[in-house]
Amino acid sequence: MKTFALIAGSLRKESLNRKLLAYLQETYKVDIKMEFIEINEFPLFNEDIEAEVPEQVKKAIQLIQESDGVLIATPEYNHSVPGALKNALDWLSRKEKVFVKKPVLIMGCSGGPVGTSRAQNHLRLILNSPGHQALTLPGNEILIGQASTKFNDKGTLTDDKTVIFINGVLKKFITWIDATKEWQKEEI
Template identity: 35%
Template sequence: MKLIGIVGTNSNQSTNRRLLQFIQKSFSEKADIEICEIKDLPAFNEPKEHTAPSEVKKLSDKIEAADGVIISTPEYDHTIPAALKSVLEWLSYTTRPLIDKPVMVVGASHGSLGSSRAQAHLRQILDAPELKARIMPSAEFLLGNSLAAFDESGNMISEDKKQELTECFEEFLMFVKLTNQLLEEHDFTTSKKKKFTWEQAADGGNNE
């Protein structure tokens, strides 16, 4: 199974990157996970003719080709970082590769809550008509006090958290398999969803 892990921040020292690296290493026999950075992507600026910059298009193509996506987000001021929001705006306004794509949301934070409010907000954003991801329900992985969560080799210290992550990941693999099977067997008009525009809707979305 081919998965994409998106580091949801432009920080060079993020524990969310360490979390995805741990997931990549720990479950390498179950899935091929490529970690993608967003720190070098340009800030969203509404483009002419809905065309994505080349750097955004590369990320979009990787998402499109993957069986599923894992997004790891920190929490800034009770929500996701501006850099992650910017990337989602690019994707929603241009190529829309997340439509009907299975997504798992995880997160690490320096505080005790483990990015719980940011994860809830991210789920809400991913449900927007221009993104419309298939978000794994009733499961979240929250890694609090993340500065002390890994040893020098990048291994997660808490056995309880490792077991929790293993269960979440195995559930996600099943979710990806079932979701993609459902999409293959039934016509959910993904192509029509990608043509959605707020110019023909009453309100909301990427409009100014």
């Protein structure tokens, strides 16, 4: 059974990005163990305090270390990633550098038509930095625009085309994890 860590870039309770990850968690529970990292519990990153890694950050580091991959669902805030997500990624780029050669699948929901494409471009750049060096799945984007129309009242993703598309990309992500196994172990 594979294990994925989940990061929702939005902190709000009714977040569509969180609902998307929760939907995947429920749908794949027989084959994949998925667990959320709660980035709202991370303090604001500050180099003055980073020597004492906060408990919440330690917990996230452990979860990512033990996972086969990480799914990040980001909203788009003013054409980029939300500050809370950037803050979490800054914490996770230090000390253990837990994203180095970790397979990552990026996705996002927004109210507008472009489905977080600008935020996702920024997120790919961040994850490609020396502090992260993540193995983001190339050539695939999960951009869910007009997202509120694609979930029902219970938070289930009900849009058939989107469901089929995401299932296909998730399968490619699993292939990507297996195909990069040797590379994940190499010291570069």
